[in-house]
Amino acid sequence: MELPVNRFKAGLASGRCQIGLWTSLPGTVPIEILSHCGFDWLVLDTEHAPGDPLTILPQLQTMAAFDTAPVVRAAWNDSVLIKRFLDLGAQTLLLPYVQTRAEAEAAVTAMRYAPRGERGMAGSVRAAGYGQIADYVHRAEEELCLIVQVETREALDNLEDIASVDGVHGVFIGPADLSASLGHPGDQFHPEVVAAIEGAITRLVKLGVPAGILTFRDDFVRRCIELGAAFVAVGMDSGLMARAARELSDRYRQD
Known part of the structure; x- marks a missing residue:
């Protein structure tokens, strides 16, 4: 039996x-x-969603x-969670709230078997x-891929140190928490937040x-791609369903 190829990691290497x-x-x-719908990747979230290893x-x-x-987002940069998701067969992990080089190094260590980890x-x-x-x-390790999230002012200050850690294969910029950290909670398109995201990319x-980035606004999706973003999430399942259902009910509801 062959080791499965990590399609997401291969996609990063392709430059597309x-x-x-x-x-x-x-x-x-x-x-x-959703797997029928032509996306390159799906985040399976367990940080802000009810998911867990089971x-x-x-x-x-x-x-x-x-x-x-699949890209699995663990609830935290935690070696036990990392181990469990890797054992389940997740090959790409997205780890939230990585603020320093030491935290990125700890994540890499948790991804690797001894003597490298x-x-x-x-x-x-x-x-x-x-x-x-x-x-x-x-x-x-050949097919494992580690993406770390930077989502605070401190993380952006340490961006080069975090991104240069051997074993970090990509950096995801978390716009929601970043907006709060920069003093504009909930306003992901405040000029200061947009400038920080564009600067980080x-x-x-x-x-x-x-x-990488998650954004629901078409013009900003295209702007991030123009700047060179390698992986962009353009929507969320619950939001898509809620908006489509609301539009449908509004179309036919009689007040």
């Missing part, structure tokens, strides 16, 4: 901007529907049949084909490190 969607709804049916597992199993790549070893996990990928321990492109 990958378009994704954020998901927060638990269960396999929403994920199956709900992420069947979602990963569902997505295995599709070309759309401290990931706990278990032979019969899903990631290893339940023991059928004989060289998994030695080759797992430009700095990452200069470093040769893939930059």
